[in-house]
Amino acid sequence: MSTGREAFGARLARAMDELGPLCVGIDPHRSLLEAWGLSDDAAGLREFSLRVVEAVVGRVAAVKPQSAFFERHGSAGVAVLEETLTALREAGTLSVLDVKRGDIGSTMSGYADAYLSDGSPLVVDALTVSPYLGFGSLAPVLELARETGRGVFVLGLTSNPEGRSVQHATDPSGRSVAGGVVDGVTVANAAARADGTLGSVGLVVGATVGRAVHDLGLDLAASAAPLLAPGVGAQGAGAPELEQVFGVARRQVLASTSRGVLQAGPDVGALRAAAETATGQAVAALRG
Numbered sequence: 001m002s003t004g005r006e007a008f009g010a011r012l013a014r015a016m017d018e019l020g021p022l023c024v025g026i027d028p029h030r031s032l033l034e035a036w037g038l039s040d041d042a043a044g045l046r047e048f049s050l051r052v053v054e055a056v057v058g059r060v061a062a063v064k065p066q067s068a069f070f071e072r073h074g075s076a077g078v079a080v081l082e083e084t085l086t087a088l089r090e091a092g093t094l095s096v097l098d099v100k101r102g103d104i105g106s107t108m109s110g111y112a113d114a115y116l117s118d119g120s121p122l123v124v125d126a127l128t129v130s131p132y133l134g135f136g137s138l139a140p141v142l143e144l145a146r147e148t149g150r151g152v153f154v155l156g157l158t159s160n161p162e163g164r165s166v167q168h169a170t171d172p173s174g175r176s177v178a179g180g181v182v183d184g185v186t187v188a189n190a191a192a193r194a195d196g197t198l199g200s201v202g203l204v205v206g207a208t209v210g211r212a213v214h215d216l217g218l219d220l221a222a223s224a225a226p227l228l229a230p231g232v233g234a235q236g237a238g239a240p241e242l243e244q245v246f247g248v249a250r251r252q253v254l255a256s257t258s259r260g261v262l263q264a265g266p267d268v269g270a271l272r273a274a275a276e277t278a279t280g281q282a283v284a285a286l287r288g
Ligand SMILES: O=C(O)c1cc(=O)[nH]c(=O)n1[C@@H]1O[C@H](COP(=O)(O)O)[C@@H](O)[C@H]1O
Pocket: 025, 027, 066, 098, 128, 157, 158, 159, 160, 204, 205, 206, 230, 231, 232, 233, 234, 235, 256, 257, 258, 259, 260
């Protein structure tokens, strides 16, 4: 069964073509609330989030709220997250919720209902998930995303240095854990691959991972996956790293930056200018 909504991959491809391949993260760290002169409570969080929304909607391909910084304010923070997601939806800007969910399959169906079912208060265009309880445990989420025309970004190679110890580990045949995740995503995107379009099951590959894609023999281009690339800005990656990490798969990349743009606040015009600069850099690195 399908809702008839255009698939997330197609909607994302169009947004990246029209607006450039940039995602701006909403990560309201305590230190940023303070730097913006806002209170470290739900009221400050709301002002912060709605300012970022005002600055970037209709101007960037996607916006990625980081759930952790809303959850730390309890139910009032989650209410602000709902309001932020509603504002993005009403503006027609794609939302990617960063929650990195991963659990046994029966619990994953609860997360699928929470984030991917029509009418849910926290419904998003796409969410991040962790495959480290086994790729197969993600099946309920992949299924509901397909039915509702929504998307999923599966952690592949994360931007933090600690990720290597898990993701680069190999099985007796020499296949890496990350390679197994790429294989799962490639299978999930089979229809898009056959059509030569962008799939709706994405991968997270940090812009900071250096030569790992090459060294582990990952064929990202063949996966047809949108590639969410955090690590741009505050974690040190820029245009040269994006080009180096992604090579021939670079047209699938959605570069993601949070603090790199948020540090320009609280002025809406300054936030907008920072997002424009980051978009220009992403276009130069990924669309040239
Ligand atoms: O899934 C993510 O977005 C993510 C994956 C990853 O490998 N590394 C990573 O930094 N992220 C998220 O991307 C954001 C990066 O924020 P900045 O470092 O401020 O740009 C944070 O919300 C991270 O949780």
